[in-house]
Amino acid sequence: MKIVVKFGGTSVADIACIENAADKVAAEVQRGNQVAVVVSAMSGVTNQLVSFCGDIAPDFDAQEYDAVVSSGENVTSGLMALALQKRGISARSWQGWQVPIICDDVHGKARIADIQPEKMNAALDGGQVAVLAGFQGVTSDGRIATLGRGGSDTTAVALAAALEADRCDIYTDVNGVYTTDPRIVRKAQKLDRISYEEMLEMASLGAKVLQTRSVEMAMKRNVPLQVLSTFEDGIGSDLPGTLVTREEDIVEKQIVNGVTYQKGEAKVTLLNVPDIPGMSAKIFGPLTDASINVDMIVQNISQNGESTDMTFTVPRADLDSALDALQACPELKDTEIHTDKNVVKVSVIGIGMRSHAGVAQTMFQALADKGINIQVISTSEIKISVLVSADYTELAVRALHSAYGLESE
Ligand code: ADP
Ligand code: ASP
Ligand code: MG
Secondary structure (H helix, E strand, C coil): CEEEEEECHHHHCCHHHHHHHHHHHHHHHHCCCEEEEEECCCCCHHHHHHHHHHHHCCCCCHHHHHHHHCHHHHHHHHHHHHHHHHCCCCEEEECHHHCCEEECCCCCCCCEEEECCHHHHHHHHCCCEEEEECCEEECCCCCEEECCCCCHHHHHHHHHHHCCCCEEEEEECCCCCECCCCCCCCCCCECCEEEHHHHHHHHHCCCCCCCHHHHHHHHHHCCCEEEEECCCCCCHHHCCCEEEECHHHCCCCCCCCEEEEECCEEEEEEEEEECCCCHHHHHHHHHHHCCCCCCCEEECCCCCCCEEEEEEEEEHHHHHHHHHHHHCCHHHCCCEEEEECCEEEEEEECHHHHHCCCHHHHHHHHHHHCCCCCCEEEEECCEEEEEEEHHHHHHHHHHHHHHCCCCCC
C-alpha cells in the first residue's frame, strides 16, 4: 500500500515526540508500505513566528510573512528524515518548492493549484521515505506561500491525492474525531466513521481537528482519511482511529453526529435600514468587495413599510473592515449600526437530519432549559447553527451534546 501520514504540531513538539512519530513511520515501512510523511512545525513554533512578524510590523508584507512562518515545517522535515535514517530507513526531506507544490499567490491562505508528483514517486519507488514540510507551496513566480493555519492537513490530503495513495493518516493528539471537542465535554465519544459531508460541516463550523480545505479536498478526490493518535499504541494500518469516508460506507446514520462551536464570529445589527428592493445587494456588495465572508443573515419584516432591521455575522477579525465598508454606504446614512463580539456559533451536525423532523426543536428546547437566549438561527440540509452569547459556550455545547444522546456511558 502507498500511504501518506501526517503529524501535527503536538506530535512533533520536541525530539522525543519526533522519535516516537518516526517509530510509527518505521512500523509502516516494516509492514511493506510505501510511506510519504507530512510534518507540521513543532507545537507553538508557528505562533511564535507569526508574532515575530507582528513585532516588527503590525501590517506586515504577506510574502515575507510566508517566508518566515513556513520555516517551522522545514526544521521538522529535516529532523524527521534524520530520525528515520537513524532507524536504518532511507529517508529524504522535501520542501514544498522541491516537489513542487504549486499554489496561487494569495499569501497567508494560498490554495494548492497543482502537485507534480513524479520526483517524489520516483523516490518512493526507490524505497525511500519522503518527508514533506507541510503548510507550504510555491507560487508560479517562485515565491513561498503558506496555506492558512492548520494547512498541513491540506498538504497531506493533496499529496495523497496526487500520489494516488491508498490512505491518508492524520496523526494528532486525540485518537479520532469525537462527537464534540473532547477538551470541553469529557463524555464525548469517538466516532468509528464519519461521512465527508459531516466532517466538512464539523470542520467549517469549528471542530479544528481537520482543516476545512483538507476535508473538501478528500471528498472531491475520494481520499480515504483517518484521524488517529500519535501517542497511543498502534499504527494507521490497523485502523484504530476515525475513518472519514463516503456516506454510502456508513451503515448506521445518526440523526446528529456532532456538536461544534466557533468563537471567531461577530454580530452586526443594522437598525432602520430602508426597506426597498436592492438594499441587501447594496449592503453586502461592499462587504464582498472587501473579501468579507458574511455568514448568518436575518432580516425582520418591516413594521411601517419603510424601514427594517437586519442582523448578520462576519469573522471577528474582519469586523473593523466590515464597519468601514458599511459606514461608506450612502444608503445607510440614517441606519444605526450595533456590533457584538461576545457571541459564539454553536452547531449540531448529522446526515440523518435529512430524513428526520424535530431535530431543531430538540436544540431549541435544550437551550431554553438552560436559559440560553438564541440570537440568530441558520440551517442547511445536515446542520443547524445558532448564535448565542459566548458566556454560554460550554454550557450550550454540553447541553446539546447530552440532548442528542451523544454522551458515552
Ligand atoms: P494538530 O496539531 O495535530 O494539527 P489540532 O490541535 O489542530 O492538532 O487538532 C486536534 C485538536 O482538535 C484536539 O486536541 C481537540 O481538542 C480538537 N478538537 C475539536 N473538536 C474536535 C472533535 N470533534 N474531535 C476531535 N478533536 C477535536
Ligand atoms: N504549522 C501550521 C500551523 O500551526 C500548519 C499546521 O500545523 O497545520 O497552523
Ligand atoms: Mg491541526
